[in-house]
Amino acid sequence: MRPVLRLLPLPLCIALSLQAHAADDMPPNWGLCPVVDVVKPFVDAQAVPEGLNIDNTQQETEIEGDALSGTEENPVFNGNVTLRRGSQFMGADQLTYDKQQERYTAEGSIRFQGSGLRMVAKRAHGDQATDTHTIEDLDYQLLARRGNGGAESVTMTGSMGALIGATYSTCTPEQRHWELRAHRIDIDTDEGFAVARGATLRVGKVPVLYMPWFMFPTDERRRTGLLFPSISNSSRNGFDYRQPIYLNLAPNYDATLSPRIMTSRGFQLGAQFRYLVEGGKGTLEGAYMPDDDLRDRDRGMFRYTAFQNVATHWQARANVNWISDTRYFEDFSSSLDGLSQYTAFSEIGLYGRGRGWDAAITADHWQLADYTLSESDLPYDRLPRAHLSVDRPLLGLLRWGVNAETVRFQHETEPAGSRVDLKPWLSLPLRGDAWFLTPTLAYRYTQYALDDALAQSLGGSSPSRGQSIFSVDGGLFFDRETRVKGKDYLQTIEPRIFYLRVPYADQADMPLFDTQPLTFSWGQLFRDNRYSGADRQADANQFTVAVSTRMIRQSDGRERFSASLGQIHYLDASRVFLPGEPITRQGRSAWVADANYAPTDRWTFGASYQWDPKFNRTDLASVRARYLLPDQGVANLAYRYRRNALEQVDLSFLYPINDSWSAVGRYYYSLFDNKALETVAGVQWDSCCVAVRVVARRYVHNRAGDLSNALMFEIELKGLGSAGQDTQRVLRRSVLGYNRDDLYLVPPQTATGQPSPPDIDDDATP
Numbered sequence: 001m002r003p004v005l006r007l008l009p010l011p012l013c014i015a016l017s018l019q020a021h022a023a024d025d026m027p028p029n030w031g032l033c034p035v036v037d038v039v040k041p042f043v044d045a046q047a048v049p050e051g052l053n054i055d056n057t058q059q060e061t062e063i064e065g066d067a068l069s070g071t072e073e074n075p076v077f078n079g080n081v082t083l084r085r086g087s088q089f090m091g092a093d094q095l096t097y098d099k100q101q102e103r104y105t106a107e108g109s110i111r112f113q114g115s116g117l118r119m120v121a122k123r124a125h126g127d128q129a130t131d132t133h134t135i136e137d138l139d140y141q142l143l144a145r146r147g148n149g150g151a152e153s154v155t156m157t158g159s160m161g162a163l164i165g166a167t168y169s170t171c172t173p174e175q176r177h178w179e180l181r182a183h184r185i186d187i188d189t190d191e192g193f194a195v196a197r198g199a200t201l202r203v204g205k206v207p208v209l210y211m212p213w214f215m216f217p218t219d220e221r222r223r224t225g226l227l228f229p230s231i232s233n234s235s236r237n238g239f240d241y242r243q244p245i246y247l248n249l250a251p252n253y254d255a256t257l258s259p260r261i262m263t264s265r266g267f268q269l270g271a272q273f274r275y276l277v278e279g280g281k282g283t284l285e286g287a288y289m290p291d292d293d294l295r296d297r298d299r300g301m302f303r304y305t306a307f308q309n310v311a312t313h314w315q316a317r318a319n320v321n322w323i324s325d326t327r328y329f330e331d332f333s334s335s336l337d338g339l340s341q342y343t344a345f346s347e348i349g350l351y352g353r354g355r356g357w358d359a360a361i362t363a364d365h366w367q368l369a370d371y372t373l374s375e376s377d378l379p380y381d382r383l384p385r386a387h388l389s390v391d392r393p394l395l396g397l398l399r400w401g402v403n404a405e406t407v408r409f410q411h412e413t414e415p416a417g418s419r420v421d422l423k424p425w426l427s428l429p430l431r432g433d434a435w436f437l438t439p440t441l442a443y444r445y446t447q448y449a450l451d452d453a454l455a456q457s458l459g460g461s462s463p464s465r466g467q468s469i470f471s472v473d474g475g476l477f478f479d480r481e482t483r484v485k486g487k488d489y490l491q492t493i494e495p496r497i498f499y500l501r502v503p504y505a506d507q508a509d510m511p512l513f514d515t516q517p518l519t520f521s522w523g524q525l526f527r528d529n530r531y532s533g534a535d536r537q538a539d540a541n542q543f544t545v546a547v548s549t550r551m552i553r554q555s556d557g558r559e560r561f562s563a564s565l566g567q568i569h570y571l572d573a574s575r576v577f578l579p580g581e582p583i584t585r586q587g588r589s590a591w592v593a594d595a596n597y598a599p600t601d602r603w604t605f606g607a608s609y610q611w612d613p614k615f616n617r618t619d620l621a622s623v624r625a626r627y628l629l630p631d632q633g634v635a636n637l638a639y640r641y642r643r644n645a646l647e648q649v650d651l652s653f654l655y656p657i658n659d660s661w662s663a664v665g666r667y668y669y670s671l672f673d674n675k676a677l678e679t680v681a682g683v684q685w686d687s688c689c690v691a692v693r694v695v696a697r698r699y700v701h702n703r704a705g706d707l708s709n710a711l712m713f714e715i716e717l718k719g720l721g722s723a724g725q726d727t728q729r730v731l732r733r734s735v736l737g738y739n740r741d742d743l744y745l746v747p748p749q750t751a752t753g754q755p756s757p758p759d760i761d762d763d764a765t766p
Helices: 010-021 328-332 452-458 727-734 740-744
Strands: 062-064 067-070 075-085 088-098 103-114 117-127 132-142 148-157 160-168 178-188 193-203 206-217 230-234 238-242 245-250 253-262 266-277 280-292 297-309 314-323 343-354 357-368 381-393 399-410 417-427 435-450 464-476 478-484 487-502 540-553 559-570 591-597 603-612 617-628 634-642 646-656 661-670 675-686 690-700 707-717 721-724
Touching: 103 132, 193 707, 230 707, 297 328, 314 357, 435 452, 661 727, 675 727, 690 727, 707 727
Parallel strands: none
Antiparallel strands: 062 075, 067 075, 075 088, 088 103, 103 117, 117 132, 132 148, 148 160, 160 178, 178 193, 193 206, 230 238, 238 253, 245 253, 253 266, 266 280, 280 297, 297 314, 314 343, 343 357, 357 381, 381 399, 399 417, 417 435, 435 464, 464 487, 478 487, 487 540, 540 559, 559 591, 591 603, 603 617, 617 634, 634 646, 646 661, 661 675, 675 690, 690 707, 707 721
């Protein structure tokens, strides 16, 4: 006999659809959840290898029991009855099968496992002829993810199913902090959607949300519908409600519309379009506000990011940004990043990379995003720019290369021109087990074709410059094994000397398109030019003396201590400098020092310091400390000082009070301006399946230094989703280490090296 049991995992379908809505960068924290089987494993159920997809309809059915009675046409199996078919298992006290009618009835201690769940029920019956099956009075547990619940009955006919009186939660039955209930759920697994009627979300015993009718997907196929809304209130925007609407347009592209109401500003419509094609993908997004009541004008933004592979070694990329006005980032950014962005940067280009070479043809544009500046303060657009870098072996140990660039500069208010910059070089890298020595000889040639207005002011239309560049970089590696407090370490001492010689060339007749002095730092001790861009090549006759030391724990390779100290000695005073730039005189540069110390796996200290002996002054100082508390807690303290620029203290923490409660906060204060830049204080309550966060925030929201207040509330039903503001995103920015993985990540940059644009406040985070 072949009784077919197509037991559809209806509660699992609910869980899958809700998980898709709840996706986030930070997965739910299940640390407070004990591993408890709501439905105990069945010792007689067969194990199915993970990832193995079995078509049960093509498998033979095996029925066993302690006793067989009845007739040949109506056999009755009694005692420890088991039915196995492919990956499905059913156990019962009794199973009766009617061969003529093709009907079966199972009673007593029904146990079923398959299709990603395990369930127990009181009875089950079905009709094989019509492929109709019913399981009654059941409890279930999901196997591939957290989730459990119950139902009065499950009825299936082919791919259609109905779940009556269903519940779902990721909480244990003993601590039912939240539960989803529905009177009826109709599911079509072929089409991949379900319709729930009379659904209620309960937090504790209190119903908080009622939905008389809603449709949701039951598998990985995307479906058009509503996403979770965002609600907030702030002194800047007033009451703020955003309702995302997801549009599943095709398998490889979709869109999301986001109508939004801000009582202090008005109505805004946001939209995002995503596409995925072979070898590439892209995102197109924008927002439009017809009339901002606070600014009395239309507001909007547009952003397009994409890449497309066009050949084996070539890729096209786009990063296009546009804003309607110079206050847009300030008004709609949800962090201090909006105040630091004075431009909206756009770039498109074709990039190539191969063995020993990389090249690009690009075009970029800058848009003003700071109302306190004028168009003349913007950098020059490069329309277009082409560059090529080559690094290849020549003969034996010799290597050769070239850095080449050609650019056409344009500007709205300033005269411009074109530039060609060529820098071929030859190097002989020599290395041993404990030393290295690398002499390098280069020649840099730069020529311009200037517009008439600029040519008249500089005295010529095609100024040029040619300079040789010679450098020698050498160092030694000393190491020894040592033992400290019973642990083995490898200690290194690494002295390094760098000599640079660049003859002087008069560059007074050359323009300044994209060149600025580099911020003095450790890396600049070993560069052949103290400027960015090619408009100036500094003359030099100097050598750098530096030394580094490290203590590396042998057991795991962790660096417990490191320190570096270096200084440039100028044999001749530099004659090339920019307007307003201090002249590099003969003598010595500032000392550059950097140290990091981790006395334990929890404590980390760091310090950076620059001291100028010529003026007996501190140019830069930075001190930082971090302590990793138990249970994912963290405390950070930092002090930053740069002469005539900033002086700040920054304290942030995530402090676990107990297993459920934790406090979070930040105090970011500018001693230079004598004002707080951001203050955050909040509490979090976490349980196995629910988390609640309440955060108060006071922060600078415009360039005038005005402060804005916000009170944020979020409740997260783990495995279902969250309601309220995205407090985790704000806390993740404010408290380094709020998510432990962030401690080991480098802040993302765009492919061009430009800072990523600030996050626009599109999710109700004030």
